[in-house]
Amino acid sequence: MKPKLDLVIFGGTGDLSTRKLLPALFQLHRHQLAERLHRIIATGRATIPDEKFRDTVRDNLQTFLPAGEWSEEVWSTFRERLHYTTINASEPADYLALGQLLDNAQAPGRLYYLATLPSLYGEICRQLHAAAVVNEHSGVVLEKPLGHDLASCQEINEQVAQVFLEEHTFRIDHYLGKETVQNLLAVRFGNPLFSPMWRNNFVDNVQITVAEDIGVEGRADYYAKTGALRDMVQNHLLQLLSIVAMEPPVSLRAADIRDEKMKALRALVPINADKARECTVRGRYSAGAVNGTAVKGFLEEAEFESADATETFVAIKATINNWRWAGVPFYLRTGKRLSRRYSEIVIEYKRLPFSLFTNDPNELTNKLVIHLQPEESISLHTLNKKPGLTNKLSLQPVELHLTDASRGKADRYDAYERLLLDAINGDQTLFMRRDEVETAWRWIDTIIEAWEQNGTPIKDYNSGTMGPNAATALAAVDGRSWYE
Numbered sequence: 001m002k003p004k005l006d007l008v009i010f011g012g013t014g015d016l017s018t019r020k021l022l023p024a025l026f027q028l029h030r031h032q033l034a035e036r037l038h039r040i041i042a043t044g045r046a047t048i049p050d051e052k053f054r055d056t057v058r059d060n061l062q063t064f065l066p067a068g069e070w071s072e073e074v075w076s077t078f079r080e081r082l083h084y085t086t087i088n089a090s091e092p093a094d095y096l097a098l099g100q101l102l103d104n105a106q107a108p109g110r111l112y113y114l115a116t117l118p119s120l121y122g123e124i125c126r127q128l129h130a131a132a133v134v135n136e137h138s139g140v141v142l143e144k145p146l147g148h149d150l151a152s153c154q155e156i157n158e159q160v161a162q163v164f165l166e167e168h169t170f171r172i173d174h175y176l177g178k179e180t181v182q183n184l185l186a187v188r189f190g191n192p193l194f195s196p197m198w199r200n201n202f203v204d205n206v207q208i209t210v211a212e213d214i215g216v217e218g219r220a221d222y223y224a225k226t227g228a229l230r231d232m233v234q235n236h237l238l239q240l241l242s243i244v245a246m247e248p249p250v251s252l253r254a255a256d257i258r259d260e261k262m263k264a265l266r267a268l269v270p271i272n273a274d275k276a277r278e279c280t281v282r283g284r285y286s287a288g289a290v291n292g293t294a295v296k297g298f299l300e301e302a303e304f305e306s307a308d309a310t311e312t313f314v315a316i317k318a319t320i321n322n323w324r325w326a327g328v329p330f331y332l333r334t335g336k337r338l339s340r341r342y343s344e345i346v347i348e349y350k351r352l353p354f355s356l357f358t359n360d361p362n363e364l365t366n367k368l369v370i371h372l373q374p375e376e377s378i379s380l381h382t383l384n385k386k387p388g389l390t391n392k393l394s395l396q397p398v399e400l401h402l403t404d405a406s407r408g409k410a411d412r413y414d415a416y417e418r419l420l421l422d423a424i425n426g427d428q429t430l431f432m433r434r435d436e437v438e439t440a441w442r443w444i445d446t447i448i449e450a451w452e453q454n455g456t457p458i459k460d461y462n463s464g465t466m467g468p469n470a471a472t473a474l475a476a477v478d479g480r481s482w483y484e
C-alpha cells in the first residue's frame with residue numbers, strides 16, 4: 001500500500017483551481033475515491049487564514065460544481081482537508097514554512113500541483129528542493145502550456161528533472177482524462193470487429209475536430225502570444241491523433257501505451273515550407289453571431305501588438321509515414337468562435353469499389369464517429385435499404401449507437417477527477433511523457449518556421465461559421481469533405 005500524501009496546489013486560488021481542481025477533489029472525496037489523499041494545501045501570494053480560504057472555496061464550489069452536486073454533508077468533512085499557506089515563488093522562507101506544515105508522519109507522500117505560470121515551474125522546483133520538502137514519495141503535476149516551442153519546453157523539463165524523477169512527473173493534457181478517449185482504447189483494442197480494419201487498407205481518412213464557440217474570453221493577453229496551433233494542436237489534437245494512430249501496445253501499462261503513442265508521433269511527416277502551403281490553413285475570427293448573440297472579432301477583443309500575427313483557427317492535413325497509415329490523410333482542425341462547441345474524431349472508411357445500387361454511394365460512406373463533447377458517445381454510420389415497396393434497391397444511412405445506455409450520472413465525471421485520481425495513485429498512463437511533449441513541439445516548430453518563411457496569411461472567418469473557406473478546400477482538393 002502506497003503511503004498517504006498531501007496535495008500542495010501552487011496557484012491554489014487561481015482560475016484552474018477554482019473552476020476545476022477543487023470541484024474535482026470535492027467529487028473524489030464524495031465518492032471516497034482518493035483514499036491516499038490526506039490534506040489539500042492551496043498556496044498563493046496573498047495571506048489568507050485557513051477559515052477564510054475555506055469560506056471562499058465553499059462559495060466557489062456552489063458555483064462550479066455540476067448542478068445538484070453540492071452537499072452540506074460532504075462539505076462538512078471535505079473542509080477539514082483544506083488548508084492554505086502563503087508562498088511567493090522565489091521566497092525561501094515560505095518554502096520552509098511549507099516544510100513545517102508538511103512535516104507529518106501520517107502522510108509522508110507529497111504531490112505538488114503546479115498551476116501557475118509555467119515560467120515559474122523551474123524556480124518552484126528548485127525552491128522545493130532547497131527547502132528539503134521533496135522526498136522519495138514526492139511527485140509533481142505540470143499544467144500546460146509546457147513552453148512555447150521545443151527549446152523552452154526542454155528548458156522547463158530539464159529544470160523539473162533536476163528535482164523530480166520522470167516516473168514522478170505528471171504532465172497534464174486534460175483531453176486524455178475525457179471518458180471517450182479512454183473508451184477509444186477499449187473500442188480499438190477490445191473489438192476484433194474494428195482492429196483488423198484500423199489501417200490504410202480500409203480507412204480512407206481520419207478527421208479530428210475540436211470546435212469551440214467561445215472566444216478568447218479573459219485570456220486575450222496569453223492567447224495573443226500563443227494562437228491555436230500552440231494552444232490546442234501541440235497538445236490536445238496531437239494526443240488524440242497519437243491514440244488513434246498508435247500500434248496495439250503489449251500491455252495497458254503506462255510505459256507500453258506511451259511507447260506506442262510516441263512512435264506514432266515520430267512517424268508524423270514534418271510540414272516544411274513547401275508542404276505548409278497545401279497542408280495548413282490559418283484563420284482569425286471576425287465579428288459575427290454565435291448561438292444567436294452578436295460577438296466582436298478577435299482583433300477588437302485582443303488589442304495587443306502580437307494579436308495581428310495570431311491565428312484563432314488552424315486546419316492541417318497531416319500524414320503519418322508508417323505501414324499502417326501511409327496514404328491516409330489525418331485532417332485536423334480547431335478554432336474559437338465556431339458555429340458550435342463540439343469535439344469529435346471521425347474514421348471514414350473507403351468507398352465501395354463500384355455501386356450496385358440506384359443512388360450514388362459516394363456520399364454515403366461507413367464512418368466511426370467518436371464524439372468527445374458536448375455528449376460522449378461513439379456511433380457507427382452504416383448503410384441499409386431504404387424501406388418501401390419500390391422494386392429498386394437503394395441505400396440509406398443508419399447510425400448504430402455504441403454508447404452504453406445504462407451509463408448513469410454516477411459514471412459521469414470531469415476529466416480532472418480522472419487525472420487527479422490517477423496522479424494521486426501514481427498512474428502515469430493518461431499523462432504525457434517528456435519525449436512525447438518534446439516530439440510534438442518539434443513537429444509544431446517546423447510548421448511555425450514554415451509559416452514564417454512563407455509569410456502565411458491569416459484568413460478571416462465570420463464568428464459563428466466553421467472557419468475560413470480555405471479549410472473546406474483543404475479536404476475538397478482531395479475529393480473529401482469534413483464531416484459535420
Ligand code: BG6
Nearest residue numbers: 144174210212231232236343373
Ligand atoms: C485549453 C485551452 O487547453 O483547452 C483553451 O488552453 C481551450 O483555449 C480549452 O478553451 C478547451 O478545453 P475543453 O475541455 O473545454 O474542450
